[in-house]
Amino acid sequence: MKLYGYFRSSTSYRVRIALNLKGLPCEQVPVHLVRDGGQHLSDAYRAINPAAAVPSLVLADGTVLTQSLAICEYLDEICPQPPLLPPDALGRARVRAFAQGIACDIHPVDNLRVLKYLGALGHDEDARNTWYRHWVTEGFRALEAMVAGHPSTGRHVQGDAPTLADICLVPQMYNARRFHVDLAPYPTLCRLDEAARALPAFAAAAPEVQPDAG
Helix, strand or coil, X not given: CEEEECCCCHHHHHHHHHHHHHCXXXXXXXXXXXXXXXXXXXXXXXXXXXXXXXXXXXXCCCCEEECHHHHHHHHHHHCCCXXXXXXXXXXXXXXXXXXXXXXXXXHHHHXXXXXXXXXXXXXXXXXXXXXXXXXXXHHHHHHHHHHCCCCCECCCCCECCCCHHHHHXXXXXXXXXXXCCCCCCCHHHHHHHHHHHCCHHHHCCCHHHCCCCC
């Protein structure tokens, strides 16, 4: 398998964590989102992923998978252990709701192409950063309420083993720190993030240790 991604992309980060948890070997192919005007916008990369987005997972037979949550669930189906989703329907619904709170609510309005377009509309860096922090704060407020004091919250979002929820949380927390979001109002999210980042699979997926970091 080959993973086309970018070291600081939160969506690529999610897939790296999932691959590491599963112990699945994968060649990383860097796609720099800034250099050369954005390598993801090149014709060569669009031939792999017409959406010009990362990540893209290319299987041994050449099949291309896109969208990080779809890729993670694919990996969970072909390699069931350790599971990324709980065994019970309610648990799976809770994990998916948390993960989608990040992947569907926070990330889409804060990703690089949105921030670049805000710049094209005349908003300076301070305005773009204010936009970013507003939507992260709105999303984290809801996520903190989901996990704080909930009986299913353990060492991780759902019990004591990492799931798809933690796979989404850690990259979003990384980005929040990059943009200087005040995390003090979210003590449960901070605790869960710290616990997950202590795991080898998460640590090995961190942006700063990727071959294209820098």
